[in-house]
Each structure stands twice: as C-alpha cells, then as structure tokens.
Amino acid sequence: MTNHFIGYQSGRGFLYQLSGASKLIFFILVSVACMTTYDTRLIVLVGLSSLALFKMANIRWQQVSFVIKFIAFFALLNVLMVYLFEPSYGETIYGVKTVLWQGYGRFYLTSQELFYLFNLALKYFCTVPLAVLFLMTTHPSQFASSLNQIGVPYKVAYAVSLTLRYIPDVQEEFYMIRMSQEARGLELSSKEKLMKRIKGNLQIVIPLIFSSLERIDTVSTAMELRRFGKNKKRTWYTYKNFTIADILTIVLAIVIVFITLFLFKWNHGRFYNPWQ
Template sequence: MNRTGSLYVTGNSLFHRLDGAVKLVLFMAWTVMTYMFLDLRVFVPMLIVGIVLLVTAGIPFKRMAFLFWLMIIFTVLNSIFIVLITPTFATRLTGTDTPVIPLGYNTINSETLFYVLTLSAKYLTLLPMTILCIFTTQPSAFAASLNRIGVPYKIAYAVSIALRYIPDLTEEFRGTLNSMQARGMGISKEDGSILQRIRNLAAVVVPVLQSALHRIDSVTNAMELRGFGTQKRRTWYSGKDMEPLDWTFVVLGVVLLAAGIWLKVKMLRGFWYPFS
C-alpha cells in the first residue's frame, strides 16, 4: 500500500496520464468487446495488447500479485470443472465429436479442450485492463472524472472511499490473521480440520468487519459535520479538464467497440473451432 492509502501506483506511463473517465470508457469498451466473442483469434491480439500496456505501466508485480493469482486460480478451476462435468460440451457448438481422453463415465473430446482454452483466454483478456484501471488511477481523480461525466457526486465519492479503504482493510486482515496465528489459530492444513480452519477464519473476519463498520460510522459522522450532501454540486481538488490525449482514447474506445460489433454481426458470430 502506498502512502496515499489507496491501490494507486505512481508513474508517468500512458495510462497514468489518462483521465479516470477515459479509463472507464476504455474498460467498458474492452469488456463488451471481450464478452461479445468466443473466438481465440480475437482474444490473443487483445491479450497481447493488454500485456504490453501493463508492462509499460511499470506496476510492480507484487502489488498486483493477488489479483493475478486470483484470476489464474479461478480460470484453472473453471476449466477443470467444465472438462470433468461436461467433457463433451463443445460438441453442441461445433457439431463434431473427437474423443481424446477417456474418463470412464465419459470421454473428453478435443472440441471441449479447445473451448476451455478459448474461455480461459476470454477471462485472462480482462485481467490486464482491470489491473491498469485499478492501479493507475487516483481515487479522488477517478471520482472527479465520474462526476464530470454525469455520475452524482455522492456515488462518485462513495467509489473513491471504497478504493481508498480496500488496502486498509486488506492490511488489517493480514495483521489480525498474523496475531491469531501467533496464538495458535491458523488456517493452513496443519491447523486442524476444514471445519476448524473455517472457524479460525471466521474469528479473523468478524473483527475486521466490525472495524470496517466503525470506520464507516466515523467517516459518515465526519462528512455530516462538514455538510456533505447539502449542495447539489461540489468541487474537486484533483479534478482536471480533458486533454487531446484523453479525447483520442475516447475515440479509440468507440472505434474499438464499433469494430467489434461489425465483426460480430458480419464475420465472427459463434465459437471458432479451426479443426471442424
């Protein structure tokens, strides 16, 4: 966590210089583009572009390691469940069945393996853009940008507070967990049965949630004392005007989305399987 108490990582990369609202537009266009398709020919170039942008942003891996490994674990588990539960699922998409791996109760076919590969690429394509938007945007600047594009300032400020306090709660959870482990209440395999570990984890989560509620109450009281919400408008210390670079990327996001819609309607309508 940096000294601002947020996930923001200081830098001067292209994404760091973009306005928060522009990043939101790009993220929405990127997400819609990703979910429109089920085609590896689309996901591979998008993933490469996302990785290049992520590398150029200069975000330390240890700062984004949690999100990275969380997405990897989710993708792997999702793929395993699909293959084991519906080993011939992709047959209904391609109309072909090429058995590869016998399971006893069924046989995994190559169509489903390729489908799992495509689906994994789909999920991973979202990861670089998500990390970029989270770690290259100051919460206050993002809230100001949201308010400027029409989002009520109360909602924008709530988003800003959430982004600021996520690292604090994470740090508090780690500290509470370390103190519990020092007292012999761990959550690893060596610390007892699954039920016992769940109880130990609950003993960590409950005080952290109570602390979060106390923080919310304190922030609410402080904001009420300062008259927050009494005016229809408010000013922002970190607000700034849109620059030519920002407008360029807004146009780029719109063009990307339009190109995606055209490809979906005209060319890449369904699941792409190259061996059918």
C-alpha cells in the first residue's frame, strides 16, 4: 500500500546519488524555462526526458498514477476554460486562421487555437513530472540541507522538511481509516456513486485535518522545548558536497535556460510559429 504514496522512495541510481541542492536548482531553472516559452520542440524534449528519468529512477506507474491523473484533470479543465474565454486567441498569436470546425457563434476551432492549447497542456506534463521526480528521489532531510545550502534560512528549510515527512504519514493514515470504514460496510470504492464517495471521503478528511493540526502543535512545542532556532546556523547530518555529476546537472539546467533565451530571439517572441 505504501507504494501508492507520494513521497521519498529509497533507491539506487544516478538521481539518488545527486545532491538535493543540484536537483533543486535544476528543477527550478528548467521549470522556469519551460513555463516561459511556448516552443513546442523544447517542451516536448524536456517532457520526454522527464519520462526517461522516471525509468532511470525505477518509479512505477502505480506510485504516481493518482498525481498524474489529478494533474491531467486540471490541465484539461484549464485548456477548456482558456478556449471558452477566448476561442480565437490562437489565430491572434500566430497571425493565421485555418478553420477546422465552424462551430456556433463565437465558438469555432482553428488549427492555431488547437496548437496553442496543445502547448498549454504540454507545460503541465513537462514540469509536474520533474517535481514528482524531485520529491520521490530526494530525502526530506537532504532537501532541507539543500535549501539551506542555497541560502534559505534553516528554520524555513526545516519546516519544509517536516512537511515532506508528514505527507506520506497523512496519506497512510487516510488509507488506513478508509480501509477500516470499508471493513465496517461503508463503500468508498469506484463501485459507489461519485457523490456518495465524495461525502464518505470528506467524513474521513475533516477529522484527519484536525488531528494533523494537533500533531503539528505537539511537534512545534517539542522543538521549542529543545530550543530549536536559538543559533543562527546549524549543521546537517545529510549534507552532501557537490560532485562532478552535480556540477554537470546545474550546467545542463543553465544550458536549457540559455536555449530558451535563444529561442526567444529566434522565434521573435515566446511562441514557436510553424505557419511562418
């Protein structure tokens, strides 16, 4: 059951050997580059590379299926909302109008709008896999030390570390409660109607949130009793110095950023226009 949780998964391989700081820098730089450009070639390349990294990290579909489906739903919803608000935005961007579907009134579909919406959806599947990879291959303590290593105050870094540690615990507790409820006869699987499943899960989530807040208060009190935050600096047990692989990872991220800037100049803007 724990294989379905989003959180750090111990493993071997190139990604697990990298420093958390280098992975964090790579994730930030590449995400910014992919979110600012609409060059389909670069976005597709980064997306396919992310899938290859999943294979290298031995992360199975079952471990990330829920997150991917969740993101796919919101990506589809975002694409739909963009189309409903401005169905002619694509032709405005690319300066060409190729009608594929006449539609009704102001709602029609062009090749340009479809291409723009395709690029918009690609951005989700370009950056989200990188975020999932980072979370699942970086130990929370190493992530905290990495944040502190790049200049984030250690109090903030430690808070992030506790959050990442706590997410799998909350997921495990939720699934345990849900299994207990199902054993008592409360149907929460896909066999039940959607609204009843939502109502049943809310009956679990709301008490779980309050119990989680109580646990957080206990942890913060314990940290205060141990005088956490007294000193301006602290050492980290999981601190790792940069290796050649870390430096190459950061250099690759910088190269991707420069490629994005070059594409801005080459395309005369953020958008790649195949109709020119």
